[in-house]
Amino acid sequence: MKYVIVLGDGMADEPIESLGNKTPLDYAKTPVMDELAKKSEIGLVHTIPEGMKPGSDTANLSVLGYDPRKYYSGRSPLEALSxxxxxxxxxxxxxxxxxxxxxxxxxxxxxxxxxxxxxxxxxxxxxxxxxxxxxxxxxxxxxxxxxxxxxxxxxxxxxxxxxxxxxxxxxxxxxxxxxxxxxxxxxxxxxxxxxxxxxxxxxxxxxxxxxxxxxxxxxxxxTKPTLSSFEEKTHKKGAMISAVDLLKGIAVGADMFNIEVEGANGGLHTNYEGKAEAAVGALLNQGFDFVYVHVEAPDEMGHQGLIDKKIQAIENLDQRVIKIIKEALDESKEDYRMLVMPDHPTPIRIRTHTSDPVPYMLYDSTKCIDNQLKYNEKDAKASGKFIGKGHEMIDYLFQ
Known part of the structure; x- marks a missing residue:
């Protein structure tokens, strides 16, 4: 079994009147995620511990299985590692x-x-x-x-x-x-x-x-961070694909392998295909069990308050990352589980992060699920599935 997380940083949002009271995730044209949703578990996960600031640092630590209350020592020290x-x-x-x-x-x-x-x-x-x-x-x-x-x-x-x-x-x-x-x-x-x-x-x-x-x-x-080994903790050999030093630093601290992708820059016009192809290569050709594909663009567009470009970033994630990974893994006949989620919301309305739970979509190629829900904030809440501690999400993926 292979495992992959595709994380759209800051992808979650609030309903926006100009979008017909839909969120960017719900409004965006995402045929691949729509197809996956029919066969996936949809739910909400709370990645920010109560009382902690909603940042990509605490949230991504959570998603990777590190309880921020135990492991967080500040954002920039993680970037220093990178x-x-x-x-x-x-x-x-x-x-x-x-x-x-x-x-x-x-x-x-x-x-x-x-x-x-x-x-x-x-x-x-x-x-x-x-x-x-x-x-x-x-x-x-x-x-x-x-x-x-x-x-x-x-x-x-x-x-x-x-x-x-x-x-x-x-x-x-x-x-x-x-x-x-x-x-x-x-x-x-x-x-x-x-x-x-x-x-x-x-x-x-x-x-x-x-x-x-x-x-x-x-x-x-x-201060100087101390993370335990990801492989020792999960018994999975993991790789990180990201353009930003924060995620690379978390990977260094966790003894994961950082895969550099030429043209990946953390912006809207990053090398999406390069990230997807690197993930496929790591899983199918380089012996990795798990790959974390981080895309910063939705967060950046949220901070800039650009609705159309945030939608574009989400559509790029669907067509230029998830599609490539899914098709390659399907063709390989390798069993896999794919988790698609944001780390935190970055609502256009306030142009910064919030601590609200985020929607997740968990697809397992070995299971046959008939699901009528779409992958968005509203349907994730309606599903009734809720993971209250974000750092437990990784175990849920691997179980």
Whole structure:
């Protein structure tokens, strides 16, 4: 038996009036998921433990079988594992977004944050901007590390796990009240704007009609993580396919294998087919029992409040990922179980995450199920099936 999770990050949502009170998942044209739903178990799973912040970090840990209450030590330390930073016990890791703030004459504190991703800035451009900041701001206490696209990292030697605000939680808000209480971090963010606002990369981006990456934003502080081995825990040899450092870092911490896919960038125009083909190869040719295929695009479109593009991301997931994996596994005659789900909702209405339960669809090629439900939030709730602890989902998949 082979096992695969296809995870559409932030895919769940709320009914939207302009879509006839359907969610993007329900509205999207998803013929493959529709066909699978007829033969699958549909239900809800709660991936965010009560009282914890709804993030891709806690949610994906849950889906992979790691109880966040036990294993979560902060978001950016997981990304540090992916980047290859060897954290000391006394280090604090901080997520360092390149963001877009308003381009006006107001003081820094009175500006508003427009885009948490600087228009999904490319890794190539972002690397140049981080190097410009590093040249001016890096010290023995604060070290900068380059990640992917807008997602980067600072290691704070002998730092503190202070509470910092996620940029996607304060979109279109004046930033002053959300800046770090720590004086040094706050001043570094202000100086980053001075360094980046008129940098040639951003001058060029404005000329092309793109959003500039004109400030850094620090968040997600945490300490060095310790995850148990996925294979020892589940007795399954697992691989991760993702474009984002968070998921790659979880895989590193869990001793899973990271499969790199050329052109996978965490955006709407990622290499969907490459991810699907890599998953098929891992399961059928490389001896892996389990593959986790993570697609970031629905979440990014939710944060940007783009209904049509979130629908497009879901349709891409259906036609360019799930279809390829399903057809290849069917043709191979290999028995398999496929779990399709989001990690958390990212509703268009609020452009950030919520802790609501998410719909799952579990297909088993060896079972004959006659199901009248569709795969969406409404039908998942109507099914009456509910898994209250997200970290138990992986055992449910493998049982």
């Amino acid at each position: 980047i290859g930073v060897d954290m000391k016990a006394t280090d604090i890791s901080l997520r360092c977004n390149i963001v877009t703030i308003t381009d006006d004459e107001k003081p820094y504190e009175e500006k508003r944050i427009i885009d948490h991703s600087a228009g999904e800035i490319s890794s190539e451009e972002a690397t140049i901007l981080i190097e410009a900041v590093r040249k001016e701001l890096e010290t023995e206490t604060y070290k900068f590390y380059v990640g992917t696209s807008y997602r980067h990292l600072i290691i704070w030697d002998h730092g503190e796990t202070i509470d910092l605000v996620q940029p996607h939680d304060v979109l279109d808000q004046t930033i002053g009240q959300h800046l770090p209480g720590d004086t040094v971090l706050r001043e570094m963010m202000k100086k980053s704007h001075e360094i980046l606002n008129n940098h040639p990369i951003n001058v060029s981006r404005r000329e092309k009609g793109l959003r500039p990456g004109n400030s850094l934003w620090f968040w997600g502080a945490g």
